Amino acid sequence: MRYLTKSRFKLAAECPRKLTYTGKPEYRNTKQDDTFLQSLADGGFQVGELAKRLYPGGIEVTDKGNAEALAETAELLKRDTVTLFEPAIAYGNLLVRADVLVKSGASLKLVEVKSKSFDPTNPQIEGKKGLLAAARPYIEDIAFQDYVIRSAFPDSCVTSYLLFPDKSRQAGLDQMNQLFKIDRSGPRVQVICDPRADLLSPAEALLFELNAAPYIALVHANGIAAPGGTFSLPEAAKRWAEAYAAETPLPAAIGAQCAKCEFKASFGDRLKSGHAECWKEANNWSDGELTEPTILDLWNYRGKQKLMDQGVRRLAEVTQQDIKFTPGAHGLSNSERQWLQIDGLPVEHKAAGFFLDHDYLASEMDNWIYPLNFIDFETATVALPFHRGMRPYESVAFQFSHHVMEADGSLRHESEFLLAEPGSFPNFEFARALKAALSQNEGSVFRWAAHENTILVHILQQLQSRDDAPADKDDLIAFLQTLITGGARAMIDLKALAQKGYFHPSTKGSNSIKKVLPAVLETSTFLKERYAQPLYGAANGIPSKNFKGMAWWSADELGLVQDPYKKLIEAADSEWVEIEASDEDLDIAAGGQATMAYARLQYEALDDATRASLKAKLLRYCELDTLAMAMVVEAWQEALR
Structure with a gap:
C-alpha cells in the first residue's frame, strides 16, 4: 500500500502537487542530499539518541518494511505497559x-523529538493570527501523528508532546x-553511547518536553492552509492520501512558494522538472515559454504573491510602481x-x-588602508x-x-x-589565532556578509561571561571589539558593497559570492590574464597553503567561464558534493558542507586517511x-581604472 506518511504529509502541506514527484528518480530533487550527513550536521542524531535515554527500557522497532513494522508494533502493543521507539x-x-x-494501560503518550532548539521562556509558537x-511545520507534524494514533486507537487516552x-x-x-x-565501518550505522548518557536526568539532558495539546487544537480549529486551499486536518489527510495512493496529480496551485521548490531542474537537465510541469499546466505554457524569466526570479521582493494574484507571471510585466x-x-x-534585473543594463x-x-x-575604496585583509569563517551550531x-x-568557530x-x-x-x-x-x-594573523598589519579587514560579525560578537559574549575564559581574555576581548561593527577597525562587508555598487545580469540580483565570482571572471580581462x-600556489606565483599550480580561470567547450x-x-572525491541552491541560500548551502564535514570529524569513527582528507x-x-x-576586489579595481 502507498501510505501517506508524516514526511509526505509535511511535503503536501508545503505544496500538495509535490506528492506527484516525491520518491520518483526521474524527477530532479535538490533536497536529496545525504540525510545521514544532514542529521549529523544539525544535531538530529545526537538529540534522537539522547531522547531515548529519557525513556528507559524502550524497545526499538527495527523493521524497515511497513508490513513487518506494523506487525511487530501490533505484537508489542499487546503488552499492558511498554515503551517503543519508531513504532x-x-x-x-x-x-x-x-x-x-x-503505553500504560489505556493511555498512549506520543513524543516527537525535534533537533530544533527551543526556549520555554519564549516559545515563539503562537501569534495573534x-x-x-x-x-507551523512541526506543529502540523505532531497534529497529524496525534490524529492517526487517536483514529487507530479510539478507546485510548492519547497525549502528545514535543521534545526539544x-x-x-x-x-x-x-x-x-x-x-x-x-561507526559506519560495517553494513549498518552503529551508535556508540557513552555510559554517562544513561545517567542523565531530563534536566541534565537539556531536553524540554512540551505539551502539544493546545497547539494541536489550533490546527484543528484553523485547518491546514496549503497551496490550493485550506482544509481541516482530516480532510487534508484524506484528500492527499487518496491522491498519493492513486498516483493522481493534484492541481498545480502555483504561487510565490514555487521559488523554493526542490523539484526544479535546470534547462537541459537529464531529469524531469516538476516545477516546469506545474507552471506549464497552470499557465498553459509551452516548453519554449518556460525559458523567459518569471516573477519568481525577482531579487529580494516580498510582493510576489500579491502580483501573482493579479495575474503577473513574467518578470518583464513588473513595473516601477510595483517595486x-x-x-x-x-x-x-x-x-x-x-x-x-527587470529592465536590463542601461545603454552606457x-x-x-x-x-x-x-x-x-571609488569613494568607499578611498577609505581602505593597505594591506587589505580578506577573512572567511567556517562555523557550526x-x-x-x-x-x-x-x-x-x-x-x-572552527x-x-x-x-x-x-x-x-x-x-x-x-x-x-x-581546529x-x-x-x-x-x-x-580561534580568537587567539585570528588576533595573531590580523595583528601583523593595520590594514582594512574584509568579510562577505554579516556572519563573521555575528560570530565575533558571540565569542566576545563567551569570553565575558564564562568562568573558564582563558588568562588572556582581556587582550582577546579588546582585539575582537576593534573588528565588530562600531570598532576602530570594523570589518568591511564586501557583500554590502556588491549590493549597492555592482550588478551583473547572470547573478539575477543575488549578492552571494558564489554568484558574483563567476560574474566577474566572465568580464574581467585582468582576472583572465592573471588566473x-x-x-x-606555484613557485614564484601567488603563495597558497593548499594548492599547487592551480589555474582558476578556464572556459568550457562553449567558451563559458567555469565556476x-x-x-x-x-577535483575532490565523491564525499564532497555540490549543493544546489538558489540565490542567497547559496552561501548557507556552502557553509552547510563545511558543517557536515566538521560534524563527521567530531562524531564519526574515522580512519586517519579519511580524517586527513576531510x-x-x-x-x-x-x-x-x-x-x-x-x-572580486581585483575586478572592481580594474573597472575603476
Missing part, C-alpha cells in the same frame, strides 16, 4: 513512525557533545537593483556587460555543548582563512586556522572563499 501505526492509508510511544510560520533541546538551560557536565559517536522604485542616495537602492553599461557605480565604489555552562546550539593584498596588487594566502579535533572547543583558540595560468567552486568540487577539503574550500573575495 509503526496505520489508520487506513495513513502511516506514522513515531519517535517515542509510551495563530501559529507562527516557523512553528532547551537552550535556556546550561550543561552541567563537560564533553556532552561526545556522548554519542557513530516602488526609488533612486539610492549613495549607491544602488534595492528597487534600483530590482529594476536593473551594455558594452561592459555589467553595472558598476564608479562614484560609490552544536546540539550538545562542549563544556559545563554552555547551552545547546551555541556557535562554534576555521578561518586569510588572504592579504598589498598596495602593489601582490596577493598571498597569509594564514589559516582549523576540529573531537571534543576540542575551538572558539578561544588562466597555473600560477596559484571555480564547481572546479574545486570536481581536513584537506575544509582547508581548500575556505581558502577559495577568501581568494574569491580578493578576485
Whole structure:
C-alpha cells in the first residue's frame, strides 16, 4: 500500500502537487542530499539518541518494511505497559513512525523529538493570527501523528508532546557533545553511547518536553492552509492520501512558494522538472515559454504573491510602481537593483556587460588602508555543548582563512586556522589565532556578509561571561571589539558593497559570492590574464597553503567561464558534493558542507586517511572563499581604472 506518511504529509502541506514527484528518480530533487550527513550536521542524531535515554527500557522497532513494522508494533502493543521507539501505526492509508510511544494501560503518550532548539521562556509558537510560520511545520507534524494514533486507537487516552533541546538551560557536565559517536565501518550505522548518557536526568539532558495539546487544537480549529486551499486536518489527510495512493496529480496551485521548490531542474537537465510541469499546466505554457524569466526570479521582493494574484507571471510585466522604485542616495537602492534585473543594463553599461557605480565604489575604496585583509569563517551550531555552562546550539568557530593584498596588487594566502579535533572547543583558540594573523598589519579587514560579525560578537559574549575564559581574555576581548561593527577597525562587508555598487545580469540580483565570482571572471580581462595560468600556489606565483599550480580561470567547450567552486568540487572525491541552491541560500548551502564535514570529524569513527582528507577539503574550500573575495576586489579595481 502507498501510505501517506508524516514526511509526505509535511511535503503536501508545503505544496500538495509535490506528492506527484516525491520518491520518483526521474524527477530532479535538490533536497536529496545525504540525510545521514544532514542529521549529523544539525544535531538530529545526537538529540534522537539522547531522547531515548529519557525513556528507559524502550524497545526499538527495527523493521524497515511497513508490513513487518506494523506487525511487530501490533505484537508489542499487546503488552499492558511498554515503551517503543519508531513504532509503526496505520489508520487506513495513513502511516506514522513515531519517535517515542509510551503505553500504560489505556493511555498512549506520543513524543516527537525535534533537533530544533527551543526556549520555554519564549516559545515563539503562537501569534495573534495563530501559529507562527516557523512553528507551523512541526506543529502540523505532531497534529497529524496525534490524529492517526487517536483514529487507530479510539478507546485510548492519547497525549502528545514535543521534545526539544532547551537552550535556556546550561550543561552541567563537560564533553556532552561526545556522548554519542557513530561507526559506519560495517553494513549498518552503529551508535556508540557513552555510559554517562544513561545517567542523565531530563534536566541534565537539556531536553524540554512540551505539551502539544493546545497547539494541536489550533490546527484543528484553523485547518491546514496549503497551496490550493485550506482544509481541516482530516480532510487534508484524506484528500492527499487518496491522491498519493492513486498516483493522481493534484492541481498545480502555483504561487510565490514555487521559488523554493526542490523539484526544479535546470534547462537541459537529464531529469524531469516538476516545477516546469506545474507552471506549464497552470499557465498553459509551452516548453519554449518556460525559458523567459518569471516573477519568481525577482531579487529580494516580498510582493510576489500579491502580483501573482493579479495575474503577473513574467518578470518583464513588473513595473516601477510595483517595486516602488526609488533612486539610492549613495549607491544602488534595492528597487534600483530590482529594476536593473527587470529592465536590463542601461545603454552606457551594455558594452561592459555589467553595472558598476564608479562614484560609490571609488569613494568607499578611498577609505581602505593597505594591506587589505580578506577573512572567511567556517562555523557550526552544536546540539550538545562542549563544556559545563554552555547551552545547546551555541556557535562554534572552527576555521578561518586569510588572504592579504598589498598596495602593489601582490596577493598571498597569509594564514589559516582549523581546529576540529573531537571534543576540542575551538572558539578561544580561534580568537587567539585570528588576533595573531590580523595583528601583523593595520590594514582594512574584509568579510562577505554579516556572519563573521555575528560570530565575533558571540565569542566576545563567551569570553565575558564564562568562568573558564582563558588568562588572556582581556587582550582577546579588546582585539575582537576593534573588528565588530562600531570598532576602530570594523570589518568591511564586501557583500554590502556588491549590493549597492555592482550588478551583473547572470547573478539575477543575488549578492552571494558564489554568484558574483563567476560574474566577474566572465568580464574581467585582468582576472583572465592573471588566473588562466597555473600560477596559484606555484613557485614564484601567488603563495597558497593548499594548492599547487592551480589555474582558476578556464572556459568550457562553449567558451563559458567555469565556476571555480564547481572546479574545486570536481577535483575532490565523491564525499564532497555540490549543493544546489538558489540565490542567497547559496552561501548557507556552502557553509552547510563545511558543517557536515566538521560534524563527521567530531562524531564519526574515522580512519586517519579519511580524517586527513576531510581536513584537506575544509582547508581548500575556505581558502577559495577568501581568494574569491580578493578576485572580486581585483575586478572592481580594474573597472575603476
